[in-house]
Amino acid sequence: MTYPSNIPSIDPIRLDRLAEVAVKVGLRLQPGQDLVLTAPIAALPLVRRIAVHAYRAGAGLVTPFFADEEITLARYRNSADEGFDRAAGWLYEGMAKAYSGNAARLAVAGDNPKLLANEDPAKVSRANKANSIAYQPALEKIAGFDINWNIVAFPSTSWAKLVFPNDDDDVAVTRLADAIFAASRVDLDDPIDAWDAHNARLAERTAWLNQHNFHALHFTGPGTDLTVGLADGHEWQGGASMAKNGIVCNPNIPTEEVFTTPHARRVDGFVRSTKPLSHQGTLIEDIEVRFEGGRIVEAKASRGEDVLKKVLETDEGAARLGEVALVPHSSPISKSGLLFFNTLFDENAACHIALGQCYSKCFVGGAEFSPEQIAAQGGNKSFIHIDWMIGSDRIDIDGVHEDGRRVPVFRKGEWA
Ligand code: ZN
Ligand code: ZN
DSSP, X not given: OOOOSOOTTSOHHHHHHXXXXXIIIIIOOOTTOOEEEEEEGGGHHHHHHHHHHHHXXXXXXXXXXXXXXXXXXXXXXXXXXXXXXXXXXXXXXXXXXXXXXXXXXXXXXXXXXXXXXXXXXXXXXXXXXXXXXXHHHHHHHHHTTOSOEEEEEOOOHHHHHHHSTTSOHHHHHHHHXXXXXXXXXXSSSOHHHHHHHHHHXXXXXXXXXXXXXXXXXXXXXXXXXXXXXEOTTBOOEESSEEOTTSOXXXXXXXXXXXXXXXXXXXXXXXXXXXXXXXXXXXEEBSOEEEEETTEEEEEEOSBSXXXXXXXXXXXXXXXXXXXXXXXXXXSHHHHTTOOOSSHHHHTTSSOEEEEEOOOXXXXXXXXXXXXXXXXXXXXXXXXXXXXXEOOOTTOEEEEEOTTSOEEEEEETTEEO
């Protein structure tokens, strides 16, 4: 099989702008920096443009790694059973070594979110667990924000057909491409300027929340009455921020959220998901969980409940929160009305929480913290980090101070 350098249904000008935004805004790649890049093979046209912009920006060496859906499925359908506990630890150790040497990291999203939906859930779960454990040395450096990193998206056909099931392949790809370009602000004449303005707006929100330094957030809405304690010394982040290597980058393109670290032992009440969660090939719908002392003690879902329960059993921190994020219901991605089946987009359509690993950068001075200090201040530790949506136009949020004083933060899904 060959892949064309241009796909007629994707506008090459905006695709090139997306590559430029990934390098100049997402990574802010510095002269002499190496780049480690992962992508689905379908995204080759975008990856080639990224390489051009990276080398123009002075990249040392760009090293791409590609995944292929057919090869992934070949494993599930032909591998011996023992093979599902294997993972490419050697590769992730090499990536971790590259990040220790200040290489930047770019991931292109675009896999079919339902690729593994019909495969044996036990095998999927074993393979995911083995991969999560093997990935830990590299993930620590990314989650710890040691280096500048970024995720952008490419409209692969299999993904486009899931978002637009009633359209022909080329129409579906064009529509998903347009949605990605709009959300990534590359449909504007000067995307770099637009990103500067957007980053400034997000910085105003985080400054307001950091000034208040709330003890907890209280979410109420249909099926939801949840108090999310915030970690001691937590710091709100959003938009551009500085990695430990001193480079100010935008890890997610698109991004609409402001987010921080909840207290792993101070989350109580119940919450219902407002969008399906697409987790490594399986859709989990209508999640309803109850928290006690920070831990999920009851969990159900109308679909994918077995996968959800396996996720929660991954390790000690998998049933506790590592992130809470605020996104207004009027965000451009929310207004598109689309369900992308991809966290990079769907998490920017609604307020969300994440199970698992916290971000150490979401603590004041967190860059210097030891894992023990992060834990002492309420930060969670886990092999997983999985975002799911709890926001809608019917959610209210109060900020709660330690003395019980309440401040409206969101009303009916919008900033109060
Ligand atoms: Zn988030
Ligand atoms: Zn997250």
